[in-house]
Amino acid sequence: MASNLINIILCAIPETLYFSLFMIFTKNIKAKRILLFALMFLEYVILMITVPYNTWFHILYTFMTFVILKMLYKEKAIITDIFVFGLSSLIMIIVSVVSYMSIMTLFNNYTIAYIIQRILLFVVLFLLKNKLNKWYIKFNSLWNRKKKQKIRSLTVRNITVIVFNLMFYIINLCMIYAHFVLGK
């Protein structure tokens, strides 16, 4: 019970806050923000209880977040939101790898690495805050086929899907590595 509570406070809340803020900044969401955070938190906790923390956790979290967005915002939630969530996961992976590798090399302490990783995540998020919505609008404008477009919509979609698939390959590798290291 105590370990579950610690997991919720140290894992679920910061990660859910990060992902929900990422979606809010990117989509410029003005309404139902607290409800979005609450539903994403509930989703995270339910997944934590029912699914082992592996690649499937991340797959389900990605697609279920889109379902939550669809429920809350209906037509304003579009298919590209799945890739927005994927981008937030990718940023999280990069920050985690950088922070863990550097802190473990310097201090060899998981707790410090964990705290630094959490802080860095939000620092990166707030640094990108003003750019995310512009990138999102630009990305969506390239998604559908239009005349006189510099890059074809199908090429944009293909690149997006390739990066999305490779991201889950990397998540899987990270999960295997994390289990290996924790197993030691």
Added chain:
Amino acid sequence: MKIKNFVFGLIFNIAETILIFMIGKMLQLQTSYIILIMLVFFVSRLIYGNPKHYNKWYRCCIWSSLVFTSLFVLTNLDLLAIILFTTFTALISSGKADVTDVYMWKNVSKYQDVMDFIKYNEFSDELISFENKLKNADSLTYMLYKYKFKENRTFEEISQLLDIETNRITEKLDKIDFAIRIYCKI
């Protein structure tokens, strides 16, 4: 000419299938996985309909190879995950993944100023005259005008009501938008 195009298309599709199969083999995958991914992808695209294609054969070849490579790389996950990602990839490369109303996320339609004009000038002579002319000229266009500019329905709703594709709706609405701006001097 049609037969020639059909034959070239068939040869290209067979060559592309062989190439993708060879990529799978180079990645040392089991034949069953390669065939599963290819079958799931092709069947899903058939089910979703309106598949997107490149005009040039070499672009199609390059991007298909890269997309399938990214799917083959996922075979270290379990079977269900592979099927999920393959069907999702097929969805993205079809018309089903089109964003139907590109201005949604701004909460402001590109026709917003025209819609505001119509809302606040409902009884204006110019507007009534424009609507009458539109109604007499083409009833379908008038219905499009009514559903979008007066009732602010979504593209999906309009597409279902009038049984038109959403890209055609956009074209017609742009023409109506242009016409009303000129006529009512918006």
